[in-house]
Amino acid sequence: MSLSAHDVAWSADGRPILDGVTVAIPAGGLTGLIGPNGSGKSTLLRLLAGLLRPRGGLVLLDGRDLDGLPRRAVSRRLAVVAQEVNTEVEMTVLDVVLLGRIPHRGPLAGPGDADLAQARRVLASCGMAGLERRRWSTLSGGERQRVNIARALAQEPSELLLDEPTNHLDITHQLALLTMVASIPATVVAALHDLNLAAQYCDHLLLLESGRLIAAGPPEHVLTEEWIERVYRVRTEITVPAAGRPHLRFLAPLLDGANDS
Numbered sequence: 001m002s003l004s005a006h007d008v009a010w011s012a013d014g015r016p017i018l019d020g021v022t023v024a025i026p027a028g029g030l031t032g033l034i035g036p037n038g039s040g041k042s043t044l045l046r047l048l049a050g051l052l053r054p055r056g057g058l059v060l061l062d063g064r065d066l067d068g069l070p071r072r073a074v075s076r077r078l079a080v081v082a083q084e085v086n087t088e089v090e091m092t093v094l095d096v097v098l099l100g101r102i103p104h105r106g107p108l109a110g111p112g113d114a115d116l117a118q119a120r121r122v123l124a125s126c127g128m129a130g131l132e133r134r135r136w137s138t139l140s141g142g143e144r145q146r147v148n149i150a151r152a153l154a155q156e157p158s159e160l161l162l163d164e165p166t167n168h169l170d171i172t173h174q175l176a177l178l179t180m181v182a183s184i185p186a187t188v189v190a191a192l193h194d195l196n197l198a199a200q201y202c203d204h205l206l207l208l209e210s211g212r213l214i215a216a217g218p219p220e221h222v223l224t225e226e227w228i229e230r231v232y233r234v235r236t237e238i239t240v241p242a243a244g245r246p247h248l249r250f251l252a253p254l255l256d257g258a259n260d261s
């Protein structure tokens with residue numbers, strides 16, 4: 001375990017957004033962060049990434065307070081793909097991916113051959129090899145998402161934090177992306193809305209409800225009909241084949257409505 005949060009709290013405008021959250025991210029696996037809209041998934045990811053400072057509690061990277069570590073040292077090993085993407089930049093796809101090499105070479109030095117080779121390798125692994133000269137502003141939503149993930153992979157992170165990485169992707173690219181991130185030699189945390197994909201690909205799940213962690217463990221322990229009904233207000237039928245992953249079939253939402261933000 002290299003990344004953990006201990007009793008972290010965060011609030012905005014005096015309103016608690018996360019409260020008393022303690023998580024230990026298993027090293028080398030894919031951890032899925034699940035929960036309804038507004039439950040605090042992005043906020044927890046941003047705290048784990050050091051992009052937000054906890055108002056209480058601690059985030060530890062290899063046992064050291066993330067808040068006290070130099071930002072450059074953190075970005076050499078921890079990469080983040082946030083939900084919002086700047087659509088205005090006039091850069092080529094290759095240049096965007098090369099941004100991921102800056103922590104390894106310094107902001108003033110230009111990219112070397114090894115940086116270019118690494119950028120091209122990760123573009124190919126994201127199925128974007130043919131688009132390296134395209135301008136970012138001309139890409140589709142799904143292409144942008146894959147380039148952003150390539151940029152994060154170019155950082156060669158040992159911890160990779162992804163906020164809804166399957167957003168904008170068609171089913172082929174969703175499956176390809178999750179297969180890839182589940183197989184890379186890094187500790188990956190991904191906020192996911194699709195509970196069947198979370199069940200299929202994640203080793204470990206964290207379930208948030210209204211800013212609190214209410215369940216953590218392997219998919220078959222977290223994805224139960226009782227938890228889903230309580231947290232999402234939806235009835236499900238969940239089957240778990242022998243030695244397989246849970247499969248959820250959604251029935252009707254409960255009458256008091258879905259838990260929406």
Ligand SMILES: Nc1ncnc2c1ncn2[C@@H]1O[C@H](COP(=O)(O)OP(=O)(O)OP(=O)(O)O)[C@@H](O)[C@H]1O
Nearest residue numbers: 012013017035036037038039040041042043044261
């Ligand atoms: N800077 C902020 N100022 C005010 N409220 C905020 C701020 N950041 C987050 N919130 C609120 O905190 C709550 C949790 O937000 P967060 O984005 O972490 O949820 P989420 O689980 O990622 O949601 P979604 O599934 O909709 O992306 C929401 O109600 C959101 O409006």
